[in-house]
Amino acid sequence: MFWEIVLTFVKTFAVGGLICVIAQLLINYTKITSGKILVFFLLSGVLLQAVGLYQYIVDFAGAGATVPISGFGYLLADGAMKGAKESLFKAITGGITAAGMGFAAAIVFGYIFALIFHARSKKN
């Protein structure tokens, strides 16, 4: 049981770290901005899940695959695919429903914390 948990953390750390290394390679070798990198990873998550591959990475690495923004894309695609089995309505809303918690959290916490805290000067 103990070693199982350790192994899970090793897999999480390795896969999560590797996804971030791919991003760092993009930063080092191309001049694309961080916003575009986020969009690129999100869309790769959607695409990989749409062809049925990202699920394997999630099953293998757990949070190592779901915490990166590509996991958000996985959630969107997975929700849409599950919804598509039921009806046209759920095919359209399924992805947004699955990712609803992420959207809600980002907007609510984003507004609250931007309200509370003040921007620091760029010097420090």
Add this chain to the structure above:
Amino acid sequence: MKTADKCLNNNYLRYVHLISPRTKELRSLFRAFWVGGFICSIGQALRFAFESGLGLQGDELSAYVSMVMIFLGALFTGLGIYDRIGKYAGGGSIVPITGFANSVVSPAMEFKTEGYIYGLAAKMFVIAGPIIVFGVASSVLVGLIYFGIYNIF
């Protein structure tokens, strides 16, 4: 003697040029790896905690985990800590969902002086807007394609 010195100097400079960006690059990759892996491990720890503590499972479990990760990302951005992590880790701090929260809070804080509606609320989506646009659009597209596939076959 002097020409020999110059030659050595040039060779040395060329050598430095050849070597230094590589080590810098390797260091940036290492930093991205361990910080990104560490942030994901926090997510995994939350998964274990919520699973055994609250009995959550499946989609609900990952939804609450990402909620807490976004909360932490927004909090650390507000405290000014996340920007320092970003300077150190580069891609390791951008790609995790906490980086998404950072991209929401950071411009919102900066443009708060322009008002709470057109400043703060509008600028929240400077970077997050494209993510939401492409995310929602692609998920609708995937849903429609799969709906088509399921209804043809």
